[in-house]
Amino acid sequence: MNATIPPMHTALSVLGTMAGQYIAAQGQTAQAKQPVPANASTQQSTVTATLAICDICKVRPKYFDGQKTHSYCGKTCATTAQNKHIPNSKPKRNKTSKASRRLCDHCHKHPKYNDGTTTHSYCSKSCAQKAKAAGTSAAQPIQPAKSVRSFFHRVLTVLTTASRSSPTTNGCLLCGKAVKGKGHFCSQACTSRAEKSAPGLLEVPQGHDTFKSVADQFKTSWRHQTPCPAVRKVHKVIASPASIAKYEAYRAAVESRGNFAAAGRSAGNENRRWHGTTRECNLGDNGNSMLCSSQTCSLCCILRTSYNLNLFGKKTGWGRFGHGIYTSSTSSKSNDYSTNVNPSKLKAILLNKVVVGKGYKMTQDNTSLTAAPTGYDSVLAEVVNGGSLNYDELVCYTNDAIRPSYIVMYDA
Template identity: 85%
Template sequence: MNAAVPPILSVLGTMAGQYIASQGQAAQTKQPVPANVTTQQFTGTATPAICDICKVRPKYFDGKRTHSYCGKTCATAAQNKHVPNSKPKRNKTSKATRGLCDHCHKQPKYNDGTTTHSYCGKTCAQKAKTAGTPAAQPIQLANPAKNGCLLCGKAVKSKGHFCSQACTSKAEKSAPGLIEVPQGHDTFKSVAAQFKTSWRHQTPCPTVRKVHKVIASPASIAKYDAYRAAVEGRGNFVAAGRSAGNENRRWHGTTRECNLGDNGNCTLCSSQTCSLCCILRTSYNLNLFGKKTGWGRFGQGIYTSSTSSKSNDYSTNINSSLRLKAMLLNKVVVGKGYKMTQDNTSLTAPPTGYDSVLAEVVNGGSLNYDELVCYTNDAIRPSYLVMYDA
């Protein structure tokens, strides 16, 4: 019995050796695990596929394929070292920043309904152009001929220059200031047409080159609106088919020391003697009456005219080399105007029961062209700055 044991053990040992050998061969011919999955070692533990460059971090897997490197840094390093098959990981723009202005990176890019521009608006487009950013072009407002918003170009549903309270508030924050009106805009056409049709001197009418909307402070506009409402309450002009307070647009020429309005310059100068910028900053001031001429045909008042060529006589550039002249188109509360044809330099207010003086041209009168004179600061506000050929 004991003699038969050794042969049996020998057979079992031979069979065990053959089994182990077959398992080893199977392990050697096993298919490799894809790189994006942990590789399986014979020890039974899992280790990640390691970056070909740093040999520390796992290779980057984008959901479809495994790249050769852990990220952009190592991919770039591999490219600089000319490592074969080195492709940097694409740096995708996040959805949060895609479509934002190329300059401020805060506001969405402006879309005019056809094209998405590089910038959120005219301000950033101009800043980018000044900074020398490639392909920085000022944006054009959408549908300018249809009286679009002067800030964003969207359609304006109600009377005014801005499409929403948001754009109105944004404009007011720049007060006192100017916003350039595109040449195709209804406002530009209206102002330029009034300038041309009211040019009555026997000289060629200059071409209007620029029109800027004047942005006054809400407090300044509130005072004007209150005065207009008071005049309307006395005169009931709306019931007669006129505008509230019998408001009209009238021209005023003055002195310009700076280059405001030229080459896109919308920044008021700080000179206390630049009449143009002083008017735009705080509106008209009766305390400055007679500063230029020393007198007035109809006393101490603020003078405007419906004749653009009349106001042109008072439009002066201190710098004679400037090729454009400046003129203001104002909104004026005429109310009940007192008609006069002869001078009265002693006036400090209109006659009792009237709100202004209407100086008319008649045969034998002292005027060649009409004038409108108001005697309170709140009866007038500048609306547009018009730049025209000198």
């Protein structure tokens, strides 16, 4: 015999066609036994033909196994239906096997960690390190398709925004629950989650106490003879725990020398001061909270590693009070230094926490300074008649004396 045996799927397709024709014939016979209204034969033919066609491809006839007509023409379309989660197309799974796949690959006790985008192989860093020490290779993390990740990201954003818009005016910036005492997070769990995103930003809801505090400071400290622009967004800066620890250690050292808390001031005589700088990217626009990678975007560099005295003078070329980091209590003064490289309807300005300590008051320029005078921690440049300043400035001379706290986005 020279005839070639047809592939299985072809044979099944032929059987399906025959079955479909048989069903159609049976339907026509049954219809012939009853009175047939006008156009009924055409309608019946169309319906019967439609029922005999595969539910997925809509081209090939449904597969008939001799006893039952299935919903699809073959395995390919059945698999497609399964992937699309069409009802009754998904085979039953072993629940025990499914549950076990969700457990940590090392301890097999706790669920695998999911960061919102990726399901990792282990439940925690501890198990991941133990598995690495034992020489166990991690399975490839389960990552949903890009479109699915995008969808869940949008859903998460909506839910997070909704929770942050809670009537609670001092709600946690992550979950919206009420915060006891000072701070922006309701628990250590939320604090840890935020720290994992460092360096980064968290938007502060407009009804939040923090938004009002920052926006009010911006408005009341606008002293130029121009209308104060409206504040549109406030973002909390999330710095790494290591960076915050260095700042707090410096503040504690200054406090131990000056005993400011005993005099009714904040520890280290800490104050909030403005700083304007260059923004090359569109950070803060239209919900964009991703820091850019440019080494010349001053805003993102400050957010990533805080202030760096090694970069002094690269933008302005000089400083009235020498080699230091300059801030001001006047928002409109710092606005003069806030510039956009890309077109934007908004401008960005930083509100920082600064350890002022014991400030040395100056009214005239001294460009040779590289540190505060002996016995002092900073320089307070004040406005007086006959002085060189129109607006105040605060200058510190060590990187750890300052950390960015908020980004304020306002009308350009």
